Amino acid sequence: MVTPAVSxxxxxxxxxxxxxxxxxxxxxxxxxxxxxxxPNGAGKSTLINLMAGLLKPTHGQIKVMGHDVQxxxxxxxxxxxxxxxxxxxxxxxxxxxxxxxxxxxxxxxxENDAWVDxxxxxxxxxxxxxxxxxxxxGGMKRRALIAQALxxxxxxxxxxxxxxxxxVELRQMLWDFIKRLNRDGHTIILTTHYLEEAETxxxxxxxMKAGEIVALDTTENMLRxxxxxxxxxxxxxxxxxxxxxxxxxxxxxLFTLGLNELGQVEYxxxxxxxxxxxxxxxxxxxxxxxxxxxxxxxxxxxx
Amino acid sequence: xxxxxxxxxxxxxxxxxxxxxxxxxQTLASPVLTALLYLLIFSHVLEDxxxxxxxVPYTAFLIPGLMMMSMxxxxxxxxxxxxxxxxxxxxxxxxxxxxxSYLQLFIAFLGASIIRGLAVGLAIxxxxxxxxxxxxxxxxxxxxxxxxxCALLGTFGVIAGIWAEKFDxxxxxxxxxxxxLTFLSGxxxxxxxLPGFWQTVSKFNPFFYMxxxxxxxxxxxxxxxxxxxxxxxxxxxxxxTWVTLKMLKSGYKLRx
Numbered sequence: 001m002v003t004p005a006v007s008x009x010x011x012x013x014x015x016x017x018x019x020x021x022x023x024x025x026x027x028x029x030x031x032x033x034x035x036x037x038x039p040n041g042a043g044k045s046t047l048i049n050l051m052a053g054l055l056k057p058t059h060g061q062i063k064v065m066g067h068d069v070q071x072x073x074x075x076x077x078x079x080x081x082x083x084x085x086x087x088x089x090x091x092x093x094x095x096x097x098x099x100x101x102x103x104x105x106x107x108x109x110x111e112n113d114a115w116v117d118x119x120x121x122x123x124x125x126x127x128x129x130x131x132x133x134x135x136x137x138g139g140m141k142r143r144a145l146i147a148q149a150l151x152x153x154x155x156x157x158x159x160x161x162x163x164x165x166x167x168v169e170l171r172q173m174l175w176d177f178i179k180r181l182n183r184d185g186h187t188i189i190l191t192t193h194y195l196e197e198a199e200t201x202x203x204x205x206x207x208m209k210a211g212e213i214v215a216l217d218t219t220e221n222m223l224r225x226x227x228x229x230x231x232x233x234x235x236x237x238x239x240x241x242x243x244x245x246x247x248x249x250x251x252x253x254l255f256t257l258g259l260n261e262l263g264q265v266e267y268x269x270x271x272x273x274x275x276x277x278x279x280x281x282x283x284x285x286x287x288x289x290x291x292x293x294x295x296x297x298x299x300x301x302x303x
Numbered sequence: 304x305x306x307x308x309x310x311x312x313x314x315x316x317x318x319x320x321x322x323x324x325x326x327x328x329q330t331l332a333s334p335v336l337t338a339l340l341y342l343l344i345f346s347h348v349l350e351d352x353x354x355x356x357x358x359v360p361y362t363a364f365l366i367p368g369l370m371m372m373s374m375x376x377x378x379x380x381x382x383x384x385x386x387x388x389x390x391x392x393x394x395x396x397x398x399x400x401x402x403x404s405y406l407q408l409f410i411a412f413l414g415a416s417i418i419r420g421l422a423v424g425l426a427i428x429x430x431x432x433x434x435x436x437x438x439x440x441x442x443x444x445x446x447x448x449x450x451x452x453c454a455l456l457g458t459f460g461v462i463a464g465i466w467a468e469k470f471d472x473x474x475x476x477x478x479x480x481x482x483x484l485t486f487l488s489g490x491x492x493x494x495x496x497l498p499g500f501w502q503t504v505s506k507f508n509p510f511f512y513m514x515x516x517x518x519x520x521x522x523x524x525x526x527x528x529x530x531x532x533x534x535x536x537x538x539x540x541x542x543x544t545w546v547t548l549k550m551l552k553s554g555y556k557l558r559x
Contacts, residue, residue, distance in 0.1 A: 088393035104314030
């Protein structure tokens, strides 16, 4: 049996009276592109900090590539690269120096320099490699932060909101690079506020709410199981009462109906005919992860 | 060629040395200038009025004290400022995410603080010997007290850096603990010139022993035996190292 990239068993974390994680069990296999979603305060970053050994669990165990993050922390950290959420940097050094230092902390020497250069190139940092971290723009600092987590070429990479506040170009560049790393066998764990990113990139997602995992499945299954498709209608008149249970959203004469199966389209149209309501326009839209997220985590939450 | 096993600690040590070297004007030149100003003013005012040891001019007496005071303050500043800056800026996370053990962290931070302390001490020595003849009675004592003095304050700086959460807490530590202890340790005088009560008080100040022992290395004369000073310095070093390692191992204020 292949060792899981990350195995989390009965993890609980208490901050004073706050129960931040209430017994999480999760296994992420090697080579997965895994999404961790949830509203602010759901416990995503706490879980990542526990994986990284920045926090100690109140109860439970986490292993990275088979190594306990508390007892065998040196091995587990060798296998893990974490991109922190906050835009932090060391003001004394330039990008290349920082990356070489970071690799050095993990025991990597000059033999690793080619990889550091590749990371610099792939993240579009080549022009800024000799620029002091202080002088970089916000987007460039974000790139450098990501590069630092990759400097020792870890098999498991955790990206905590890596694209928060960054431009489209960097997002594209970052995801191209991360997808390539994933194809090369690296396990990627991603938390993001951009659900369309998770939908496009992640093979499997876990949704967290108030310190618990409330849904865990492949992205495909989750989309199928929870959301199906959406039927958007522009009507001349109001929606018949028989269709109200399917209504997801209605404003003026625009209505969105949630469908579990395609056969429901015919049902909706026949009900409209019966009620003599004309259809001005109609669109069938695939539900996205946001629909799933809202149906599981609840409206009024943001990922 | 350094092995992968030791590269982590070596890298952190190197980074910490580079960190203060990058701002050498502030970390090296500035304490040297301050020490020279003390030397200039105190020697001008007191050279003809005070003689602490026979055959030792006051200016010469002053130099080892000023060297040691600057070494201690800078060794403390190196570890404490690096830690508090990294904590406040948030970039300490880059070190906490690595496989470096708590002992390796301690060794790297401490090593860099000793280098800074010794560099400052050496620079003051090299500049001040232009002005006054400074004998060297026993080089071994000079080196022993310089090394262990810097180590003791470097360790103290790690404790302060871990404990403090804000710059003003660190400033309080520096101004209300380190400064009074260094100034009241016999840098500018022999404790034998003090009234009995203050002599006793001075003997509870570990900084006194570092300065007195260090001065013995230059003049072969001191207020107390250098062996006693060494025992006191080593005892404090062992105690503070134990406290520091306990703090680092438990993750106190570093890992929640």
